[in-house]
Amino acid sequence: MALTTYVEAIRQGIWEEMEKDERVFVLGEDVGIYGGAFKVTAGMLERFGEWRIIDTPISESGIVGAAIGAALMGMRPVAEMQFADFISCAFDQITNFAAKCRYRWGAGVPIVVRGPSGGGVHGGPFHSQNPEMYFVHTPGLKVVCPATAYDAKGLIKAAIRDPDPVIYFEHKFLYRRVKEDLPADDFVVPIGKAAIRRLGTDITVVTYGAMLYIALDAAKELEKEGIDLEVLDLRSLLPFDKEAVIESVKKTNKVILLHEDTQIGGFAGELAAIISEEAFEYLDGPIRRITAPDTPVPYSPPLEEFFLPKVSDVVRVAHELYAY
């Protein structure tokens, strides 16, 4: 059986949900005739027609606003942001409206807002960002960040079925770089559940998105020296799997928090706080963060390479922490 890429997994997930549930529809810029900037919606227009695959003007606020309205009328819209960077244009619709509807009026807004995030493809400051934390800070939303093809498919399906707004950040660096053999049956990945990608005993690396592969490569390198990393892939940031994090920290007693997002206000800071609150007496060393520096994503390829956390960063910090 052919391996399924991450991007194809998202496409399959949306496709299957559209086949099953006619309330599901897609709207966004160039999602129809063009099949989406990254071809996530390729072939859908032909299959589902222009009532369910809707090309919109370049207005993220309009796209999300229309999706919210449709959701309130009983539909299950999947709104595409061509790049997650531009989700900020829809910030008010998402944070002030979608996130608060259920709390304010008891009206759930079952929308999915999805889009490609992350760097590593020389996209420069406007096409490489990781905007997840704006939304993690907004109660009423759910935020997911799949790292594997299986999770990409399982989480998009879970997001579409979810009764509340889900912000789905796919990582564009992974689109065609990760692929795997997916089961043929209908599966979902529950929102809010982490996955242990590698069992280890010495140090836990908590991460998500494309950084999962940095952590796994570092683990492979460190394994040669007898340092045994446990790698925990959060998969969802809001809600996130606190039990899994605490349990792993209690086991290894040392923790590295790794993400591609910048540091201040990043998810690692929140994790560090929770670990020190709930597992302080299990720590055998300081909680360490590895993140991008607090700058916009540079356009210059060497600078971008410097900016993104690397395997060598994880190896270095793991050495320090192991020796601590």
Added chain:
Amino acid sequence: MAETKVIMPQMGESIFEGTITKWLKKKGDRIERDEALFEISTDKIDSEIPSPASGVVQDILVKEGQTVQINTVVAVIGDGSAKPAAEAPPAKEPAQEAPKMKEGPAPGGGGPVPGVEEETEAEESPLDEGVRSSPLVRRIAKERGIDVSALAGKGTGINGRITKRDILSYIEQGGKAAQPSVSPPQSGGAARSAGLVNQTPPSPPPMKFTGEVERVPLTAMRKAIAEHMVMSRKTSAHVTTLFEVDCSHIVKAKEKQQAEFQRSGVKLTVTPFFVQAAANALKRFPVVNSSLDGDTVVYKRPINIGIAVNLEWGLIVPVIKNADEKNLFGLAKAVNDIGERARNKKLTPEDVKDGTFTITNPGQYGGLAGTPIINQPQVAIMGMGGIKKRAVVIDDAIAIRPMIMLSLSFDHRVIDGAVADQFMADIQKQLENWQS
């Protein structure tokens, strides 16, 4: 004006901290010089500490039950005048002086000074320093009842930090990994199976018991005794020899001299006889008065005999210095004196220092004999059983005699059985032929 700082005294060479068990004065109380100010408990002795000056207790900086390092300022005695305490501080503890300068005059009579409480609170934290570890290590140590400072210098983490690996391997090895200072280096023939010996404390299996229990933490003294006993067991090759001694002569001598001693205010018991006999024998068998230091036997010139005194709250061994230079009267006086001071918590560090041989009294409640544990770094200890009239055979006739069973536990690394028995035979001979 005068202000005197009271510090935690060093109650013996190897003691670095003490616990304040009780304040005998409170803030604002008048106190005379040498009047008892507080009680402390160290791992050697419990003692009352006198005030170094007359005045008013201006400040109490350490709470009851708190353990602080020696030379920590625990209280301040002021002169009771209403003057600020600005000039007092020598450089050593500046942090502790600052609040008092702010707080201004203490009211004349020495009532409680407002605003001091919180300041003292803040000063408690710096006392807790020392070994670098981690929250995890401290939790494991607490759960297993391990003193992390026992691992001092054994940490493999950065800057010698005690890591999880360190404490786990410490526990695995029976809590023995560190403790460098405790046991004398082993040498030559003294090789003992580490496996066997090390299985004693400090890592007993977790206590399993179903039913109601009461958990009482060890006092500093109890803990010190526990550690010292186990350490001694692990250090010396203990052997015990038993000698039965006819006490007719000394019992007679005691009866004869009792009244005379009493007139000088000294109560005569049998103990001084044994101390004197032991002192004489120690002179003739100097190896029993020695210590083992690595590969070297250290013979000690002075004969300082420790007497184990049983207390309600533990056990202490005050020492009669130069016992060989005292006559029976001097010894009787000394035995009474140290026993009394031990019970009244009036012993000084000097009193428990430098013993070279110990006598203990397992017969106090009728025990026939005991097999005492050597008081390190000494190499022998004598136990006195109870004196009891028994039928003994003398010249093929049965006679009734007051008999005692003496035991000598000796360190076979240094003393062989023959020497130990000759030593005991010497004591036996002296006692059985006592001339008063």
